[in-house]
Amino acid sequence: MSTIVCKQICKTFRQGDEIITGLDHVDISVETGDFLCLSGPSGSGKTTLLNAIGGLDTPDSGEIYMGDLRIDRLERGALADMRLHHIGFVFQAYNLIPVLSAQENVEFVMQIQGMVAHERAQKARAILAEVGLEGMERRRPAQLSGGQQQRVAVARAIVSQPDLVLADEPTANLDSVASAQLMGLFSKLNQDHHITFIIATHDKRVMSYARRLIKMQDGKIISDEAQ
Amino acid sequence: MNNVILRMAWRNLWRHGKRTWLTVGAMIFSNSLLVFSISLQFGSYEMMIDNSLQAFSGHIQLQHPAYLEQPKIRYAIDNVTDRAQRLRDTLELTSISARAAGFALASSRDRSYGLQILGVDARHEPLVSTLPGLIRRGRYLEPGAREEIVIGSVLARNLRIDIGDELSFLGSGFDDSFAAGVVTVVGIFESGNADLDRSVAQVNLVYFQDSFAMGDAGNSIVIRAAQIDDVEPLMSRLKAELQGSDKVVARDWNELQPGLRQAIRADMTSAWFMYAVLIVLVAFSVLNTQLMSVLERTREFGTMMALGLRPARLARLVMLETGMMTAVGLLLGIGLGALITAYLSVVGFSYPGMAEMSVKFNLPERMYPAISLLSLSLGPLIVACGSLLAAIYPALRLNRLLPIEAMRAV
Numbered sequence: 245m246s247t248i249v250c251k252q253i254c255k256t257f258r259q260g261d262e263i264i265t266g267l268d269h270v271d272i273s274v275e276t277g278d279f280l281c282l283s284g285p286s287g288s289g290k291t292t293l294l295n296a297i298g299g300l301d302t303p304d305s306g307e308i309y310m311g312d313l314r315i316d317r318l319e320r321g322a323l324a325d326m327r328l329h330h331i332g333f334v335f336q337a338y339n340l341i342p343v344l345s346a347q348e349n350v351e352f353v354m355q356i357q358g359m360v361a362h363e364r365a366q367k368a369r370a371i372l373a374e375v376g377l378e379g380m381e382r383r384r385p386a387q388l389s390g391g392q393q394q395r396v397a398v399a400r401a402i403v404s405q406p407d408l409v410l411a412d413e414p415t416a417n418l419d420s421v422a423s424a425q426l427m428g429l430f431s432k433l434n435q436d437h438h439i440t441f442i443i444a445t446h447d448k449r450v451m452s453y454a455r456r457l458i459k460m461q462d463g464k465i466i467s468d469e470a471q
Numbered sequence: 472m473n474n475v476i477l478r479m480a481w482r483n484l485w486r487h488g489k490r491t492w493l494t495v496g497a498m499i500f501s502n503s504l505l506v507f508s509i510s511l512q513f514g515s516y517e518m519m520i521d522n523s524l525q526a527f528s529g530h531i532q533l534q535h536p537a538y539l540e541q542p543k544i545r546y547a548i549d550n551v552t553d554r555a556q557r558l559r560d561t562l563e564l565t566s567i568s569a570r571a572a573g574f575a576l577a578s579s580r581d582r583s584y585g586l587q588i589l590g591v592d593a594r595h596e597p598l599v600s601t602l603p604g605l606i607r608r609g610r611y612l613e614p615g616a617r618e619e620i621v622i623g624s625v626l627a628r629n630l631r632i633d634i635g636d637e638l639s640f641l642g643s644g645f646d647d648s649f650a651a652g653v654v655t656v657v658g659i660f661e662s663g664n665a666d667l668d669r670s671v672a673q674v675n676l677v678y679f680q681d682s683f684a685m686g687d688a689g690n691s692i693v694i695r696a697a698q699i700d701d702v703e704p705l706m707s708r709l710k711a712e713l714q715g716s717d718k719v720v721a722r723d724w725n726e727l728q729p730g731l732r733q734a735i736r737a738d739m740t741s742a743w744f745m746y747a748v749l750i751v752l753v754a755f756s757v758l759n760t761q762l763m764s765v766l767e768r769t770r771e772f773g774t775m776m777a778l779g780l781r782p783a784r785l786a787r788l789v790m791l792e793t794g795m796m797t798a799v800g801l802l803l804g805i806g807l808g809a810l811i812t813a814y815l816s817v818v819g820f821s822y823p824g825m826a827e828m829s830v831k832f833n834l835p836e837r838m839y840p841a842i843s844l845l846s847l848s849l850g851p852l853i854v855a856c857g858s859l860l861a862a863i864y865p866a867l868r869l870n871r872l873l874p875i876e877a878m879r880a881v
């Protein structure tokens with residue numbers, strides 16, 4: 245379940261009396277192991293496309309496939325299961341659970357998946373070490389810097405070896421050093437674990453890490469180039 | 472605690488410690504109040520039952536099957552004194568006494584009044600009834616003494632007689648013959664129950680049997696159990712012993728005094744109305760806390776849903792948090808309530824005027840809450856159920872939540 249195909253997907257939003265076009269007949273195909281960036285100005289449809297691919301939002305029309313599975317028609321429970329087992333999310337604002345420690349945040353997804361306690365603790369510690377957070381397992385999000393929190397979020401996203409990681413402006417709240425470290429980490433994970441990455445960004449430094457760059461404007465794909 | 476979800480639920484509770492403690496405090500207060508009130512209620516019912524039954528009817532009576540519906544002298548049981556003695560031996564219980572009862576017209580020199588004359592075993596009657604202890608003037612019957620009578624204070628006033636005065640009675644005997652006698656008033660009792668004080672008098676059983684031509688028969692054998700809980704096993708034994716007999720039945724206090732149970736039910740109903748108000752208030756407090764908690768964590772719930780948590784599991788998380796909060800309130804509330812109740816069940820307590828009443832009516836001077844597993848758990852468990860029910864609405868709201876909208880929430 246790795247190749248993502250979007251066919252003619254459209255999404256509009258209502259803002260007061262105004263109808264805003266989020267996605268306008270978007271076609272896209274993403275292969276397993278791709279490392280692609282969606283770029284474009286604010287309101288161009290990057291996040292809307294990520295949300296549609298991730299099953300967080302449903303398009304008004306069009307079809308989205310993950311492998312053979314048509315995900316735009318799945319009911320909420322099945323979509324939740326699909327996200328749980330196949331997709332990792334990295335959000336701009338990290339979105340860690342504040343009452344849980346770094347290790348517990350990472351374990352959270354594995355617990356929902358039903359993994360036994362000792363196994364998930366072991367995996368969580370290993371992945372935190374891999375993202376450079378060894379010794380910080382017991383810290384709560386408030387005790388970590390922005391970069392460290394984003395690393396925890398990345399660890400949470402990849403710990404259960406998803407097919408796809410969707411990252412929405414992952415470096416927006418990070419300084420340049422932390423951004424470079426994070427993108428280096430993404431590249432390494434992509435190469436080592438063959439995880440597909442789709443990253444929405446308008447940060448040119450982030451785009452430089454991508455092997456494929458899709459530019460969007462007004463809900464449409466205006467260019468799709470390999471780098 | 473290896474479970475991340477459990478840890479998260481517990482920590483979520485204390486994110487707003489003051490708010491949680493306010494709700495838990497309301498639970499602790501209501502639970503301890505309920506433990507105390509229900510224990511006191513049970514204690515007062517026990518006292519009420521004991522006092523009512525000790526005054527006259529006892530916990531159990533052996534009677535002729537028709538006597539309860541038609542308390543006529545002819546519905547008698549044979550050999551009543553010996554039967555009572557056998558029961559004392561068999562049950563190893565001394566508080567068993569034989570009685571006979573008849574209606575008569577009692578006359579003093581000036582006046583006449585109808586009354587119920589009881590023939591009692593003066594040696595054992597004080598063990599089954601508090602009436603002998605309520606003699607305010609004179610003394611109680613001497614065992615075996617003939618031509619002595621004790622009467623109630625209202626009857627004494629009505630007949631205008633006092634200790635040492637003579638009283639004649641005229642009634643209908645067991646065989647429909649005239650039953651008549653002249654007796655001397657040796658004691659005047661005051662039970663506080665005007666009906667009893669107006670219409671009941673006691674003579675020795677042997678004298679009654681002679682006067683009313685009863686032979687060795689009587690109308691009842693009264694049994695007072697050591698405590699109310701002993702009634703059921705005693706009844707089982709008596710029923711087993713009386714199996715096959717169509718002339719004697721055993722009746723417990725529920726049959727003898729059905730009004731008592733009804734009075735308790737009526738009192739319980741009004742008390743539970745008050746408790747229900749308390750429980751509803753606690754439930755609203757829980758609803759408020761959990762609703763606020765859910766609303767302010769909407770973004771977080773959105774993230775969890777995005778990570779793959781199904782809405783139903785989110786709802787379970789909210790119920791789990793409520794369950795934990797309820798458990799804290801339940802344990803501390805029961806603990807505090809139990810401590811207060813246990814202390815008062817030992818030292819007892821009274822209210823102004825209770826001491827005077829107790830002397831007058833031969834009642835205990837203090838009230839003692841009756842602590843039991845039921846009185847400890849009944850109220851708090853209902854509070855817990857109410858709290859969990861109140862959390863259903865906030866939990867159900869999560870079922871409608873969409874991850875993308877939730878994550879955009881402020």
